[in-house]
Amino acid sequence: MRNGLEARLTRGVRRALPACLVLALLGAAVACRPEPAPSGAPMSWPAASARHWRWQWQLTGVLDLTVEADVFVLDPVVTTAAQTTELRSRGRRLICQVHVGSVHPDDPDIGRYPARVRGTTSSRTGRTWLDVRRWETLRPVLADRFRLCRGKGFGAVVLADADGYDQDSGFPLTFDDQLEFSRRVAALARSLDLSPGLLNALAQVAALAPDFDFAVNEECVRLGRCAKLLPFADAGKPVFHVEYAGVTTDFCVTSVGYGFASIRKNRTLDAWQDPCPPPP
Template identity: 30%
Template sequence: MHKTLFIALTLGAIFSAAKPAHNKPPCSKTKSETHSSTSTSPPSSSTNSLATDSFWKPSVGQSWQIVLSGVVNTKVDLVPNVDIFDIDGQSHSQQDIAALHSKGKKVICYFSAGTVEEGRPDVGSIEQYTGKVLPAWPKEKWVDVRVQAVRDVMANRIADFATKGCDALDPDNVDAYNNDNGLNNFQKDDSIDYIKWLSTEAAKHNIHIGLKNAGEIIPSVIDSVAFSVNEECNQINECQVWEAFPNAGKPVFNVEYIDGGDNGSSRRDVGPVRRVDWKRDGGPVGQCPGTNGFSSVVKKLSLDGWVRFCDETEETTALVN
């Protein structure tokens, strides 16, 4: 999850603190690490147009499930019956993704593109480029994505996801500009350049990327991404910002969060499940009021197998761990 989410939850006063291992918001650190812009910035990325390519893009209105805690168990009946599964691309194997394909699912592979998470096998060489810790997540730090060595790690991840068979990518934490990141003069333009670079790099492997949150830069990057993954726009009453995507024929995969639940979040102790208050009426049949026709789900912050849809049905995807 993500810094925008952290701000939203703080303003809404609904959560205490913590998050699953695969989601990202922000924190503070006693020392700010600085990096010279001249020595760290790779060449600027060119805009990647998606208009003429032939590889898979999700469609407006497709249904989805997002599971970032644990590995989806494909050896049992797969629920819910949705079009797309958004899963942790590093935790799942090529065989896991092939099994999801065999069940008729498209797979979006999640990864943190803007932070270093402790325990990931490929981050040892770039820890020197980290900034501040994300709030309440002491094992995760912002990383300077202007540095070529960092981009090399991300390029390797993208190539690995392509080999595994991921249909598209969900790069998280691309909005360091909007957070207390501890990086040297990191600006909005740096995020714009990075997203365009990610898009170009993914296109080398016939894969599209989405934009995770980062609503302020939508006009600058919408031509370089095939979809959006948005957290809590209904909760903070900002879904209109993301309407640019369906207006351009691109889907928004929206997730709203509840306060834990009977199993709770692995990192939160915030009491019972709340009902998401969809703020606006209207929208097509089967779509959630308040999200203007987006593909919306309700999840726990742990992003485990449990999901609630806006018709109030609930299902749980079985996990291996």
């Protein structure tokens, strides 16, 4: 009897009422969170949810599909379409991480980067910095990386290594060179139906926040630099923040106070995480 009543209520109000109100009428004790964007559409980030996202960042190890998170940041090369399909079926929102300012010997498309755009190789990461001034050379490679993300069901992309001007890149890159490149990459992502996000690059956040939909940050509490991310938080855009040291009771008060979605992770970015309690 109850199942029949629920079905009639759902059919009668689905078109007229928001999904959360339908659930309330049915007595469901669940939180109201935005539904993920359909495959083929860029991810949306409702400002009202900016402080409440639960997130996971995993780039190594066997992907744990069961982590209780709304948002997953993943490697688009090693993550399979079957895995993204499963995550999307659970209502997860998917961000692919793409290195736009560097290339690694293990990257499957490394042969598409000619020697003239390759600079210094970092001894720490093994990644080689790219000459971001050569947009016509880099654009088609990045476009195909973004198409890979889109094809696997990701709705957003976060740009890694978008700070070559501030590194020993081997090129005389300027602050303005980097700004122009990052804006071009953000526009390219949007043209391919991906919501663009910025990883770190704190010195340029004030200038770039209007061009990006969200930010991902490492260790702003430990480094005392969280205030630099306020252009995102103040605009109602999510800031996904991670710390690698300390305990959540030490840094969550600061990061959640800024309006960030914060977790603690291992530096290897495996499946383990310890999230901060959500704000009230």
